[in-house]
Every structure is written in structure tokens, then in C-alpha cells.
Amino acid sequence: MIDTSIKTDNRIFGLDVMRAVSIAMVLFSHSTVIYPENDGILSKLKDLSGFFGIELFFILSGFLVGSSIYKLFIYNEYGFGEVKNFLFRRMFRIIPSYYLVLIINIIIYICFAFSLREVWKYFFLMQNVATPIPAFFPESWSLPVKELGYVIAVLLLYVFVTFFSNFSRKKIFFSVIFSMLILSFLAKVNYHFHSDNVDLSVWSQSVRGVMIYRMDSVLAGLLLGCLFFEHPHFFKRNKLLFAGFGLLFFLLFLASVMIFKLRLDNAAWFWNIFCLPLASVIVLMLFPMMLDWKKGPKRLVTPVKFACDISYSVYLIHYSIVLFLMMRLFDLKSYSQSELHIFTLSYLTVTLLLSVVFYHFFEKPINKYRLSNFKLRLINFGKK
Template identity: 50%
Template sequence: MNDRKQISAKRFFGLDFLRALSISLLLFSHSSWIYNSTSLFGRMQDASGFLGVELFIVLSGFLIGGILYKQFLHENYGIKDAYLFVSRRLMRVLPSYYLVVSILTIVYMIFGFSVSQVWKYLLLIQNFAFPIPAFFPESWSLPVKEMGYILAVFLLVVSVKLFTKTSRKVLFLSVIIGLILLTFGAKTYYNIHSENLDLKQWSFSIRSVVIYRIDSVLIGVLFGYSYHNYKEFIMSKRKLFLAFGIILLALLFLCIAVFKLRLTNASWFWNILCLPLLSLSICMFLPILLNWKTPSERIGNLITFICNISYSVYLLHYSLVLFLLKYFINTSNFSLWQLHIFTILYVSITVVLSYLLYTFFEKPINEYRAKNFKLNDK
């Protein structure tokens, strides 16, 4: 959940806050397995996880988009630069990811669960074109991000070789917008040829599948490009962007809650428009967040701590920590206050293990990566 290299060497409290909010919403959402509530509170938990992941995807696209664009502008951009970019990305996410996948594989084998699909996870293709298997289901957003970047980088290399006289700005825009349109085409095809009338199935079949979701991360990339080229305009109109983002969110809410657009009567809205519009609305909040100053050193340190361990929390919290706790502790007859204590235990264990994973594994690898895999993005 944590892209440590930002659009500049400066840290932005607002973006750090958004990242911390994202992982907090995800933790809150997955605690629904503890309470099994069908009340308004339970629906809020489900919605929080939905929003948390979308924040994470768009924010990552924005941060990485600026880096990728600056690198692409370099005069001698080619295969070596693309390879270095992809190597940096994979070295950022894969070591901790592979460690957790290995631990989960051992756990599954001990409990007698199938691990026949694990090889897909090693290649980040577990949900490339089909719903993710039962193993490590929350990892679906990682391939969405990384495959989006890899596809974009590959096409950028091809474009710069084929169209040597074309402006780099035009090439970058053409590749990113082209991929977004391609994703829209895939979702349109799905909408025409599939009869999905269930929101849960929609989440597995559309929301969590790479070929239908890379538009969200690329919308973030596109906004990163826009910020790089039109920073002064965007920051001067940040309140206008904020207002537009609020209006977009309000329209989405009206479509769902007031106009009652459902998969049964408006599958096109859910399958094609809903997620990209949400991604666009999130982008509209970024300028105001870029200008948000740290309210106090204590709050800043807390947000920074959450950001530092957020990727480890993402990897550990659900399929490993919560699964094992639920396996060994039967909460079916717990009272409400006992469930609260169980939740505190779950969050505490997750935070402690995430801190250890970050401090003794993730951080040293990131330091090695920063020292030995330097991008030419100046």
C-alpha cells in the first residue's frame, strides 16, 4: 500500500493521510468477518473496504505516473530504462509479497487446503482475466497496479521506437488513453455477453479482474502526467477540483441510492461507468491534499508510521492474521464486548507483525533498491 518514492523528494502530508486512510478502511472492512453484521454498520464496513482499495489504486497510479512520465521524457529512453523501472517496481512489491505467499502456502498445506493455484500468484496473474482463487483473495489489487504499469511501460518502449519523430507528450498520452479505452472495450464486451445480476459476483468478475480494472490505475497515471505538466493551474484551481470531485461522488450516490441503478436494471452503469467515475472523483481530491499541511508533529509522526507499515498490513492482515485467529478462536457465541476485545487483539497483532516485517525485511530491501536501482527521471 505504500509507494515510497513520491512525485518529489518532499513528503506530502495529505497524500500520506490518504494512504493511511486507505489501509485503515481496509482493516475496518475486513473486521466484518468478526461481527458478521447485516445491519447498517455491516454495510458501512463493506463500503469502506471498497473505497479503501480504490483510494490505494488511484493514489499509486498518481505517484508512479509522475515518475514514469519524467523518465519517459529522457532523450535516450529505451529498453534499459523500461527494464530498470519494472525492476524497481517488482523489487518494491515482490520480496514481502513472496514471503507472505510462501507462509500462506505452508499454512494451507498444514490445514489440508488446496495450493494448486499458487503458481499464478508468483507470476501476478491470479486474477488477470478471471476471478481470483480462494487463496489470498485480498491480493487482487496488486496485479491490477503492477500489470497496469508493466503494460504501459512495454507500449511506451514500442511507441518510442516506432514513432521517433512524435512528441513524447503525445506518445505518453496516446499509450495511457489507449489502454484506458481498451479497458472500457473489455468491460463493454463483458456487459454485452454476461448476465451478472449479483453484486458479490460483480465484485469478483469485474471489480477484481485485471483486464477490467487497469483503467483505474491509469486514470491515476494520467492525473500524474497532468500534474507534472500543469502543476500551477491545477494547484491554483484546487478548490474547483475538490468541488468537482464532491459533485461526482454525489452523482454516484444519487445513481445508486436515489435512482436505484442496479445490476438488474442498469448493468452498464456498474460494469462500465461506476468504477472509472469513482477513480476520477478521487483524482479531483488530490490537489487539495497536496496542499494540506501537517497539523502537528505528533499527528504527522502517526500518519508516517501507518504509511510505513501499510504495505505489510495489506499483506498480513486478512488471510494470515485474521484467518488464523478465527480458525483457533470460535467467536460464534461471543458477546458484543468480547467481539470488540477480539477485534483489538486482531488489530494489535496485525500492527506488531507488520512493524516487524517492515523493519527487518521490507525496509532493508527498500534501502538497497533506492541505492542500487536509480531511475533516470530528471
């Protein structure tokens, strides 16, 4: 799910915790579909967990990859060879496992005689660039948001540094990233003025799940990675202040939805324009504190690292493969509450076991090959 290919001696425990929490929140959110729909606390926790779990996923990914892009662009030649190597390295982290699971999903859909309309888009990560994702492999919507955001940023930086080589690289870098952030924000504004939707589930598919409206979350993480690289002591000094603001904004978010009852039918501007950026800010505020958590308790380091290692495998197989097939095999409508709990435990166990197998026999060897053959050469750390 998140790029975990960080050398062991460079791992920051706080970021590992955020990775583990991210995949746990997504897994919890999706596993609640096992139970009958209701408006109780479980339903609200499910929505909140899925919402912020994905947000954490985006910003953490942006942070980790963003600092590499920044160092490569500012302190290296950033020629065609460097750009190609970076993109190949990134795609080799994501694409092989994704393609294998995509093919498995296609086979499953063929077996059940389901429609595979527009499935070709999935091979190019175009399934939700500007429109909602189809019913097929729905959890894959987050990959185009993250990966295409990187690709566009890296290519734009290459174009601008080629044609404006005499300009300050830092000015070029931040101009490109801020321009992309503004365009994503304006896209949400445009959607707001051209949509009369008042259904939150439609909003989730049409705004929250569409790349052009969501790439700002990844770019926000990318921007934080760059700023942290340049000013680490500032963030370390003010980590509690940032965390305090994060808590304040989170309470403001909850109050807006639960107390002031801002809904799509009475406050579409909040949901269409400001809700997602506010969620990004809330998550961003946690990073300085988590980045300063270098080492964790010995009893937690191993399980947290394990969760990080298999997180991408869990993300790929947990829903459209494991949960879909298990819910097809068993008629949950006749199950009692205790039987549903047993089913959920079985589902989580199967997901974890298959994820471990997938990681060790496919993802890990591919990642080892990637690290050996597509190395980032971050040299020449003089200021440009």
C-alpha cells in the first residue's frame, strides 16, 4: 500500500506506526460491510476510519516519495536518465503486484459473468482520472491518485527545468507543486458550481474518489517532505504546536459534521471544496510529532514492521478478492451477530495469511530486484 522499501537503519518508528494505522483503518472500514447497515456508532466509526485512513495513506506516500523527488531535482542534474530511472523505480514498486492482482480480479469477474466494461483503463491507471471508478476492483481508485500525481509532477519538473535552466530550481519546484495544488483546488470549485448532487455516497465516488480532485492530498505530503528536508529543526521544535492545531482542526471537522450538521443539501460548499483539504491539513499536523518518534518499544517494533511490510499486499487482495469471494460463498443474511464476528475474524485471518504469502513470494523478490537495478543516485548536495 505504501512504499516500505526503506533501509532498516533509516526507518522512523513514528512513520511505521502511521503506515500500520493507515492499513488497519482501511481494513476496518471495509470489514464493516459484513454487518447489516445501521446508523449507530459502528457506522460512524467505519466512515471516519475509511476517510482518514486513506488520507493518511496519501499524505504519507507523498511525504516519503516527495523528499526523494526534491533531492533529485534540486541537488542533481535531473536529466532524462535520472527521470526515467526514478519513474521506473517507482513503477516497479507498484505495477507488478498491481497487475497480478488486476488479472486475478479479471478472472474472477469472468467466472461470475460480470461486466468488464472499460477494464483497459485499469492497465494505465486511468480508471478514475476525471470520472468515478467503475464497479470493478473499486479499491484501486487510490493508486491513480497517488501514482499519477507523482508522474505528472516529475514530468512537469523535467519540462520546466529543460526550458528554463537558468531559473532557480527551488523556484521552479515550488511553482510547479503549488500550481498543481491550485489546479486541483480549482477543479473542486468547478465541480461545486456544476453539480447539484446531495447524496454523500455519490460525492464519495465523484469527488473523493477521483484523481483530479484528490491529487492535492498527495502533493501536500510531497510539499511537507520537501519543507521538512530543508527545515527539520523548525518542525522538531514546534511538533507539539502542530499536533495541537491538528487536534483543533479535527474537533472543528467533527463539530461541522456532527454538531452544526453540515450536509450536502445545506452546505455543499463545505463538502465539495473544503472538506478534503481540511482532512489533509489535519493529517499533516501530526507528522512533525511522528517524525520525531525515531525508535519504538522493542515489543512493538517487530509487529509494526510486519504490518508495514505486508500493507500493500493487504491493500490489493483484502476486498475484491478475499472479502468478495467469502461473501459469495457464505450467506451472511442468516448469520447471527456472533456468527458474523466469527466470519469477520476468519476473513481477517485469511487476508493476513494470503498477504504474507503474496509478500514473501512475489512482492518482496520484485522489490529486491527493483532496489538492485533502479538505484537513486542522490549526489552533489551543493545548493543550486
